[in-house]
Amino acid sequence: MPRGKFVNHKGRNRHFTNPEELEEQRRQDEERRQWRKNKGQDTDSDEDEEDPKAAGGNKSKKSSDSESESESDSDSETEGKAKGVEHLIPVENPNRVQKKAKKLSQLNESLAQASPKPELSRREREQLEKQKAIANYQKLHAAGKTDEARADLARLAIIKQQREEAAKRRDDEKKQKEMALKQKTEQTQKALGKRA
Incomplete structure (x- = not known):
């Protein structure tokens, strides 16, 4: 491990948080939340006041600010408050x-219409065409309709005819x-009969 001014993060020891510490932190967060909830119900005007149980005063202030912002965001979403000139000019994004x-019936129809046959590549198409041609x-050759089949039949x-003629000749010769x-x-x- 190099010692010097520039130390890479890969050479450092790793630090893992204890499960007990995580559990304690979660418990403290839950207590703060409960305290804020109780405080919010009692007095609404003192939201910026710090948590007496919290160790870091800035953290609790920031979290209460972020909570109040999230509440105001949820209120603005329900009201449908427009941003910028959106309420003045109707704009539709074509993209x-x-x-x-x-509906399920429409989905089934769209799937059926989408692609009954998958698109074939050029090689696959040529191979299918070749097989069909063969x-x-x-089939035509078996029916005797091709030139080659006619020549073979002739x-x-x-x-x-030659075999029939050869068979006749053999029969004649035999006879x-x-x-x-x-x-x-x-x-x-x-x-022999005359001599005998």
Whole structure:
């Protein structure tokens, strides 16, 4: 801890008030308040007189002054006393927001009208549009209405036709082989049958 002319408040020891001292101070304040209340009821003209129980005479005088000021402020508020030229010129501040009491039904309506959907950012909007476009394209593609789907269907038709032709050829070849085999067996049977 530096010793010198300039001492920082952070290096000093901290002082905590005792709870007993706080309680005593609160009790004394309460006694003063009671004394002022009794004194105010007895004589209204001697408000500036000091409290005989108070240790600091200036403090009690200041507190009684502030109390009388607060009383006069409350009186002026009830009367609605205007400040300055307010009573001469009607002035309305356009920036002043006056709170108005709303009914529960009006609150529900205003909440419903406020924003049914939250505003989306540009990226989110683009992503949603892209997803919708992809779903729409897949739907049209399944229905065969897109160019790519038509080309695929044409290709499939050509492949199907080629496979059918290949299947016919295989059947024909199979039949020819069977015929050839039959003829061969007949010839061998004839040849064997004649010899036997």
